[in-house]
Amino acid sequence: MTDAPLAPGLTPAGWRAARRSFEGVVGADNAFFEEGDQHAYSDKFAINDASHRPLGALAASTTEQVQAIVRIAGQHRVPLWPISRGKNLGYGGPAPVLSGSVVLDLSRMKRIEVDVENATVLVEPGVGFYDLYDHLRAHDIKLWLSVPANSWGSVAGNALDRGVGYTPYGENTSRICGLEVVLANGEVIRTGMGAMSGSPMWQLYRYGYGPAWDQLFVQSNFGIVTRLGLWLMPEPESVLGMDVELDRADDLGPLIDTLGPLRREGVLQQNPTIGNWLRAATILTTRNQWTDKPGALAEEVIDAIRKKYGMGWWGVGLNVYGREGVTRASYAILEQAIKALKPLSIKPNAWHRGEPVPASIPLGVPSTFPLQSAGWYGGRGGHVGFSPVLPQSGRLALAQFHRTYARYQEFGMDYQGSFAFGERHLINVNALLLNKDSPEMMGRVDRLLRTLIADAREHGYGEYRTHLDYMDAVADTYDFNGHALRRLNEQVKDALDPQGVIAPGKSGIWPAHRRTARRGADGKEPRS
Numbered sequence: 380m381t382d383a384p385l386a387p388g389l390t391p392a393g394w395r396a397a398r399r400s401f402e403g404v405v406g407a408d409n410a411f412f413e414e415g416d417q418h419a420y421s422d423k424f425a426i427n428d429a430s431h432r433p434l435g436a437l438a439a440s441t442t443e444q445v446q447a448i449v450r451i452a453g454q455h456r457v458p459l460w461p462i463s464r465g466k467n468l469g470y471g472g473p474a475p476v477l478s479g480s481v482v483l484d485l486s487r488m489k490r491i492e493v494d495v496e497n498a499t500v501l502v503e504p505g506v507g508f509y510d511l512y513d514h515l516r517a518h519d520i521k522l523w524l525s526v527p528a529n530s531w532g533s534v535a536g537n538a539l540d541r542g543v544g545y546t547p548y549g550e551n552t553s554r555i556c557g558l559e560v561v562l563a564n565g566e567v568i569r570t571g572m573g574a575m576s577g578s579p580m581w582q583l584y585r586y587g588y589g590p591a592w593d594q595l596f597v598q599s600n601f602g603i604v605t606r607l608g609l610w611l612m613p614e615p616e617s618v619l620g621m622d623v624e625l626d627r628a629d630d631l632g633p634l635i636d637t638l639g640p641l642r643r644e645g646v647l648q649q650n651p652t653i654g655n656w657l658r659a660a661t662i663l664t665t666r667n668q669w670t671d672k673p674g675a676l677a678e679e680v681i682d683a684i685r686k687k688y689g690m691g692w693w694g695v696g697l698n699v700y701g702r703e704g705v706t707r708a709s710y711a712i713l714e715q716a717i718k719a720l721k722p723l724s725i726k727p728n729a730w731h732r733g734e735p736v737p738a739s740i741p742l743g744v745p746s747t748f749p750l751q752s753a754g755w756y757g758g759r760g761g762h763v764g765f766s767p768v769l770p771q772s773g774r775l776a777l778a779q780f781h782r783t784y785a786r787y788q789e790f791g792m793d794y795q796g797s798f799a800f801g802e803r804h805l806i807n808v809n810a811l812l813l814n815k816d817s818p819e820m821m822g823r824v825d826r827l828l829r830t831l832i833a834d835a836r837e838h839g840y841g842e843y844r845t846h847l848d849y850m851d852a853v854a855d856t857y858d859f860n861g862h863a864l865r866r867l868n869e870q871v872k873d874a875l876d877p878q879g880v881i882a883p884g885k886s887g888i889w890p891a892h893r894r895t896a897r898r899g900a901d902g903k904e905p906r907s
């Protein structure tokens with residue numbers, strides 16, 4: 380990677396002056412603008428390596444440094460792209476939407492403050508799931524995390540991009556309680572009860588007084604979060620679980636219709652994730668061990684892989700957490716409901732307080748092994764997510780699955796999909812596995828993703844989160860009243876960040892001076 384571009388609107392002289400000022404804040408050792416740095420802060424899983432190229436990065440270590448950086452950026456109109464640890468794999472990693480942006484790397488900010496009695500934590504952005512897990516174990520604190528399957532990233536970054544975990548606290552973003560945020564003018568604010576100086580309530584009551592702002596800083600570009608409060612789960616007395624395998628692709632519908640009512644009623648408190656055979660297989664094997672034929676895998680190959688590992692077409696882990704008496708009763712209800720589906724297998728498992736906690740994601744232990752999926756095709760691997768949200772309806776989810784599966788086959792790609800429960804919705808995460816060394820394959824991927832976004836939109840489904848490449852396309856699908864919500868987002872953006880320096884383009888929100896160029900002369904109709 381050479382000649383990283385300056386962002387449009389930035390002159391070489393302006394950039395030189397800005398860089399000097401930035402280095403004055405973080406020190407030259409924490410300013411990264413060599414060619415190798417640009418590569419390090421780019422998206423390793425990118426479909427097109429030429430897009431989303433950062434100019435380099437600055438690694439701040441305090442809130443005050445972030446304030447100073449934002450002020451300098453505003454003065455020189457340097458676009459910044461804040462990241463926590465930058466492991467947002469499948470959605471862009473550390474890379475910015477707008478090429479030429481300077482990545483603001485907050486991974487050096489690693490302060491952890493746990494309130495053991497109230498089961499909360501206040502973390503700085505650089506605190507990874509491994510860091511917090513180690514901290515809790517080292518201090519023998521009986522609080523559990525809800526880790527994402529690949530737990531390499533940060534606690535704050537995950538909650539800020541609405542990533543999910545697998546315990547009853549799995550929707551991490553809804554456990555946020557109180558933020559510290561640096562605004563584009565350099566001012567620091569604290570949300571919720573944090574707005575009252577010295578209040579002991581910052582991590583205890585989410586709303587404060589008047590409008591509640593926490594979610595305004597989630598998946599947005601209205602500010603840079605420098606501290607994030609999160610509720611943690613008190614260690615339960617027991618966890619009883621079962622791994623269930625179902626034989627046929629169409630078993631997905633009845634499984635969803637069985638689990639949905641139990642989830643809504645609260646018998647199931649965590650968010651089970653139903654995954655297809657390939658999600659499990661990528662951990663155990665690679666494609667070339669089975670076939671060298673291009674195009675989507677043939678049914679016989681799928682059957683052979685499933686047979687060897689005793690896999691269903693779909694598998695799901697179900698877990699109940701809490702007091703023994705309660706978990707035993709809930710487990711019995713679950714077991715009866717699942718047996719009625721005549722599954723291929725049910726494997727029970729159990730953990731009781733006092734026993735060592737096994738390395739298990741549903742028990743809140745960080746892991747990275749699901750990253751192996753990137754190696755499925757061989758070559759330089761990767762994956763991109765396509766993740767619409769759906770109702771908890773077996774019929775509708777099955778229809779969406781069949782539509783998506785048919786598109787994967789049409790475009791010659793192996794299907795890896797999952798359906799993760801929320802309280803009222805399903806998140807249908809489809810991972811598009813890649814071999815970046817196959818230009819022929821990489822040439823098909825973008826068209827497939829845009830087709831999937833359009834197919835979902837036709838049925839009223841939108842993505843809950845998306846890769847940098849598709850932020851505009853997905854924002855376009857949220858179109859009520861001529862994109863009225865986008866206009867509101869833009870009004871807020873213009874009011875809070877008139878120079879447009881914080882994460883231009885994040886979630887399809889562009890500052891005023893970059894909107895006209897993107898939308899055509901009338902400034903109204905988006906082209907993407």
Ligand code: ADP
Nearest residue numbers: 462463464465466467504532533536537603604
């Ligand atoms: P992780 O630390 O889990 O790897 P990332 O740092 O990749 O997560 O963050 C995911 C996305 O969330 C980023 O691309 C960025 O858009 C946003 N983000 C992350 N940290 C912050 C922050 N401190 N303030 C504002 N937005 C952030």
